[in-house]
Amino acid sequence: MQRSWWVCLLALFSLGAGGASAAEKPYVIKVGPALVYLDAGAQQGVVVGDIYAVVRPEEEQDALVGLVTLIRVEEHFSIAEIGYRAEGEQFEILQRAMPLAEWEARPVPPQMHRPAPHPGAEAHAEEGRWSLHLTGGMERSEGENERSLGLALGRELSERVGLDLGFKMAGELPSERTQYIGELNAEFLPFGGEGMRPYVSGGPSLRQLHGAGQTALKWGGQVLGGVEVPLGRWQVRVEGGYQRVAVWSGVRDVSGWLGQVGVGMHF
Numbered sequence: 001m002q003r004s005w006w007v008c009l010l011a012l013f014s015l016g017a018g019g020a021s022a023a024e025k026p027y028v029i030k031v032g033p034a035l036v037y038l039d040a041g042a043q044q045g046v047v048v049g050d051i052y053a054v055v056r057p058e059e060e061q062d063a064l065v066g067l068v069t070l071i072r073v074e075e076h077f078s079i080a081e082i083g084y085r086a087e088g089e090q091f092e093i094l095q096r097a098m099p100l101a102e103w104e105a106r107p108v109p110p111q112m113h114r115p116a117p118h119p120g121a122e123a124h125a126e127e128g129r130w131s132l133h134l135t136g137g138m139e140r141s142e143g144e145n146e147r148s149l150g151l152a153l154g155r156e157l158s159e160r161v162g163l164d165l166g167f168k169m170a171g172e173l174p175s176e177r178t179q180y181i182g183e184l185n186a187e188f189l190p191f192g193g194e195g196m197r198p199y200v201s202g203g204p205s206l207r208q209l210h211g212a213g214q215t216a217l218k219w220g221g222q223v224l225g226g227v228e229v230p231l232g233r234w235q236v237r238v239e240g241g242y243q244r245v246a247v248w249s250g251v252r253d254v255s256g257w258l259g260q261v262g263v264g265m266h267f
Contacts, residue, residue: 028054028095033233033266034082034129034156036068036091041076048073052080053103056095065089067100071159079159129156130267131235137260139170139243142253146170146179148260154187162187164201177211179254183222198227201239209248220245220255237262 026040036054040046050070055062066089068080082091131154139146150168157163163186170179185203202223209216226239240259247253 025096025098026052028091028093028097029077031091031093033230035071035159036080036082038068038070038078038080038097039076040097041074041078043075046070046073046078051083051100052097053100054091054095054097055103056089056092061106062096063089064103065091065095068097081159130154131156131264132267133164133166133235133237133262133264135166135168135237135260135262137258139256139258141256146177148181148258150181150260152183152262152264154264160189160191162189177209179210180208182206185222185224196227196229198225200225202241205243205245207245207254209252209254211252216248218246218248222258233266235264235266237264 026038026044026046028036029039030037038046038052048070052068052070054065054068056065057063064086066085067083069083070078070080072079085091133152133154135148135150135152137148139148148168148170150166152164152166154162154164163184166183166185168181168183170181171177183203183205185201187199187201189197189199191197200223203221205220205222207218207220209218220243222241222243224239224241226237226241229236238261240257242255242257244255245253
């Protein structure tokens with residue numbers, strides 16, 4: 001009889017432990033402008049494409065912070081893209097996450113309103129997907145130096161790919177030659193993730209050249225490499241590379257090397 005009692009107790013304990021493990025919800029362990037990291041990975045059975053609701057506790061009911069979609073799953077953690085953020089909420093470390101189906105199935109007190117957004121409904125408002133950069137630097141061609149000043153609008157298409165559309169002016173020192181330059185660059189970040197990230201970029205350019213009483217419109221292109229350093233919503237870039245421009249009037253060649261520093265903000 002005593003042995004049967006111990007067997008029953010052990011069975012109840014095992015069931016209780018399994019239930020606690022199943023109810024365990026992952027934590028947010030890192031937050032970026034467009035990504036969050038969860039402490040649940042392949043060992044916990046999560047897969048790429050899963051949608052999670054990130055919540056914060058309140059007295060009567062957890063409040064929805066936003067919805068995220070897993071885009072990368074490692075053994076012990078996963079990376080998710082922010083698809084929706086509730087008005088007035090911010091993603092923070094140690095918030096809990098639960099599968100979207102579990103969030104939608106939860107019992108809600110009658111006096112509370114249950115928001116049920118779709119991850120794509122607010123795609124146009126994804127925080128951190130756009131950026132605006134102010135850049136300044138030097139360009140060197142035919143043994144002469146030029147200062148440059150530019151403004152670029154960036155769009156992050158994924159964790160590793162982005163596009164930049166920019167306009168800048170460059171002026172030769174000490175003469176009066178001036179260039180007005182429009183550029184479209186595709187950016188590739190080989191390591192993705194957050195923090196300091198190296199990248200390479202390149203694309204076509206269109207230049208309007210002024211000097212010696214003449215004006216010319218020339219096509220060109222550039223290849224750049226650099227590193228970007230996030231500072232909250234702000235970002236610093238340092239880059240350098242080579243630009244190729246069609247020869248002006250069969251004589252003037254403004255192709256050459258460049259280096260520049262940029263400061264930008266995500267929005």
